[in-house]
Amino acid sequence: MTTRVGLPSRGRLRDEVLRLLDHAGFTVSAFRGSDARATIEGVEFIEMRPRDAAAWLRAGRLTAAFISTDIALEYDLADWPAADLGFARSDLVLAARDDDPRREAADFAGGVVATHMPNVTERWFAARDIDVTVVPMGGALEGVCAAGMADAIVDLRETGASLARNRLRVVAEMERCQARFVRSDDSAGILTDLELRIGAALDARKRQYLLLHVPPDRLDALTELFHGLASPTVMPLAERDDLVAAHLVVERSDLWAKLGALRELGATGIVALPTDAVLP
Ligand SMILES: Nc1ncnc2c1ncn2[C@@H]1O[C@H](COP(=O)(O)OP(=O)(O)OP(=O)(O)O)[C@@H](O)[C@H]1O
Ligand SMILES: O=P(O)(O)OC[C@H]1O[C@H](OP(=O)(O)OP(=O)(O)O)[C@H](O)[C@@H]1O
Numbered sequence: 568m569t570t571r572v573g574l575p576s577r578g579r580l581r582d583e584v585l586r587l588l589d590h591a592g593f594t595v596s597a598f599r600g601s602d603a604r605a606t607i608e609g610v611e612f613i614e615m616r617p618r619d620a621a622a623w624l625r626a627g628r629l630t631a632a633f634i635s636t637d638i639a640l641e642y643d644l645a646d647w648p649a650a651d652l653g654f655a656r657s658d659l660v661l662a663a664r665d666d667d668p669r670r671e672a673a674d675f676a677g678g679v680v681a682t683h684m685p686n687v688t689e690r691w692f693a694a695r696d697i698d699v700t701v702v703p704m705g706g707a708l709e710g711v712c713a714a715g716m717a718d719a720i721v722d723l724r725e726t727g728a729s730l731a732r733n734r735l736r737v738v739a740e741m742e743r744c745q746a747r748f749v750r751s752d753d754s755a756g757i758l759t760d761l762e763l764r765i766g767a768a769l770d771a772r773k774r775q776y777l778l779l780h781v782p783p784d785r786l787d788a789l790t791e792l793f794h795g796l797a798s799p800t801v802m803p804l805a806e807r808d809d810l811v812a813a814h815l816v817v818e819r820s821d822l823w824a825k826l827g828a829l830r831e832l833g834a835t836g837i838v839a840l841p842t843d844a845v846l847p
Pocket of ligand 1: 577578579580616617618635636637638655656657723724725726744745746
């Protein structure tokens, strides 16, 4: 089978997935939107809704797809080989009207729950032995509780603004979600290059390349402060024996937290550069 990868044709995942592929050196200008196909470096990318990509992946007609945790769960792909991509983070929640006296999921036994994720919802309630009627929906969920049709909804929450606007309150947090690259079990080795490049690009986002000058007797203190990829590269400075140059790769978040400590150990000439690819 041709190596085919589902790419979001629109929606929340598309822009970030294209940014990631661009970062990983793929020519994203070839992507056109819905139903378009482009073969880049031996991989055929097909642009489609993430849900459709999940369905085709399940049917064995895609090798891999850029989807999300919630969609993977809905299409029973949660156990397939996958990489979390660290963006489009949200929570799948059970929510009800904010004036509803029912506080826990079990209080909704016998009720009606509307959702875009019927399989996940059925499984979640069944695992807790709570009997509810799940109504699958395609359109907006928020109004169905106010209209008195549903007792609760299962939807994604990012900022919580949609829930608040619709006077809904979270009853239970069901799943943490984010964008995810999922591939079929039998595709090991086929997508090595794509996976390697995505991994290196994701890793690079978390790290910085740090250059600084430090007294040679403070090098131990420096390596204690940062546990980089390996020990720092140390180079002499022309006509100076009181300082050496040290180069190391550090966690981006770590760098900002430790700038003060760097100064304290006598580091000067500190320069932090973004990394483009990191392969430990
Ligand atoms: N508000 C949000 N914040 C962060 N991530 C979100 C948010 N809404 C959705 N997502 C994530 O993005 C994924 C894709 O959402 P999107 O609405 O683009 O596709 P969809 O649900 O399949 O919609 P459609 O049915 O319109 O194609 C979701 O599965 C979810 O993981
Ligand atoms: O907690 P918030 O930051 O408000 O985000 C949550 C909302 O985002 C998603 O909808 P989206 O905005 O993609 O559009 P939709 O309502 O048309 O599905 C999701 O279905 C929620 O409604």
